[in-house]
Ligand SMILES: Nc1ncnc2c1ncn2[C@@H]1O[C@H](COP(=O)(O)OP(=O)(O)O)[C@@H](O)[C@H]1O
């Protein structure tokens with residue numbers, strides 16, 4: 589890699605579905621782009637990817653074509669709002685919900701080739717604790733867990749962190765509370781989660797903040813636009829913009845033991861990939 593810093597790779601993940609991951613990814617990506625960053629987004633919800641739909645894009649090809657060797661990554665990446673680049677996922681292709689080692693190695697090699705042209709890579713994972721979800725979290729420098737204030741979502745967030753810790757040695761997580769009514773509801777979720785995690789697991793959870801419940805957000809979704817673009821004065825858009833600044837200020841992450849995008853030097857080193 590060149591003398592340039594390696595790109596920051598951030599996974600946005602959750603235990604429970606429907607907590608707002610894809611909207612978080614889309615809006616943080618556009619916010620970063622508006623801050624002048626070069627942003628690449630990987631839609632890693634390989635069974636039910638819908639980031640492209642959220643942003644009104646109609647890609648001809650998807651990650652499936654990259655993985656099966658039909659297309660090179662540059663032919664599949666599409667341009668989104670504010671110059672963000674997106675590698676769309678297929679929707680409804682069952683084989684992809686479980687990536688094989690060869691496919692992972694291939695993906696690593698191709699993403700590595702983008703290294704010099706991006707500052708930040710965001711990964712929109714599927715929900716749950718499937719092999720693929722665990723994999724995309726492991727290969728990221730930072731893991732942002734999204735939870736809503738619903739107890740089911742909080743419990744599932746805990747379960748995901750627990751599996752990532754016990755099985756894969758992950759120790760550091762950031763928590764984003766979406767759909768919070770106000771600041772104290774967000775903080776409450778954080779306190780509960782960090783208390784239980786502190787008692788039963790040897791992990792640290794940093795609180796990234798909350799995105800408020802915002803009736804304008806579903807409107808933006810229906811318009812297939814990022815809310816930071818079409819309703820920049822709405823409360824969630826302001827929260828996304830503030831959060832992008834916080835994320836940008838993260839100190840460089842300590843290296844993890846396992847292989848990571850832009851750290852493992854791609855396919856040449858992928859033999860050590862334990863997933
Ligand atoms: N802060 C919010 N306020 C109101 N509605 C929201 C908010 N965040 C997400 N939503 C709604 O929740 C739905 C699910 O969000 P999505 O990003 O698709 O979740 P996930 O990717 O976690 O499954 C979206 O259709 C969106 O309209």
Ligand SMILES: [Mg+2]
Nearest residue numbers: 609610633638
């Ligand atoms: Mg999603």
